[in-house]
Amino acid sequence: MSEASHTHDHDHAPPTDEAGPLSYYQRLELAVRELLIEKGVLTADEVRAGIEDMDGRSPERGALVVARAWSDPDFKERLLADGPAACAELGIDVSPARLAVVENTDDVHNVIVCTLCSCYPRPLLGLPPSWYKSSSYRARAVREPRAVLGEFGTVIPEDVAIRVHDSTAELRYMVLPQRPPGTEELDSDALAELVTRDSMIGVTTALAPTAERHA
């Protein structure tokens, strides 16, 4: 009987973080961190606070920015002109990222990738999903973006141009998805719920409103 054929409500693999020897880079990180703390360059609490700050970033921040841009045309204009300054208006500090927000329209659909590594607008979206870092996505997003989007269930009409952004250097991109039709009555909170992480990467569009969301 194959492993895959019985019903699962558990993972087969045990948690691996304590299993096996540390990798070269895990040992290096540990050694450097301990040295910095021992020499008083950093405190353990500062390291912990840094991790907490990174873990606290989630796509909800990006969704807040998008929902505001959908409901305030002047804010949208400022966001497209100067991403970091517009985010600061909402109390969101995107430094050190040099944020460039790219807008989806009836004529253009944007999608972001980093072919060289995994550059990602972390202050607004948190940590990148594992597929974003995979060599398959990184290679194919620039080679056959329409096929990749199709695998996410996103079919871009032929008369809409795809604009791929390869984050090769200093800028970090976030896609401003199109506001879905039928959302005229929704407030910012309800709009933000339609904005998914993947829609801000550009591999999907924003969610359509449902009856439940209206309620």
Next chain:
Amino acid sequence: MTAPAFAPGERVTVRHANPPGHVRTPFYIRGKTGEVERVCDEFGNPEELAFGRRDSASVRLYRVRFPLPEVWSDYSGNGSDTIDVELYEHWLEPTEETAV
């Protein structure tokens, strides 16, 4: 700060070079021709910073837009699909336009 060598809308060709070291110009875009979409700031040169040379001169960054059918000769998508790549000035050359 030095004045940018290229202006938005100008056609530029990426140098076809293969230097060793930490290079942030993807292989697939070398030798390709595109149009300057935006002139960015000057930044520390990653090719120097990667080796700890923090006092090296900063370099101008550009965002250059390339038509995907020109990047991939067998590109199967829409002819107006494009890719934007950030490239440092020393990787760009003015495009010599040949008369058609």
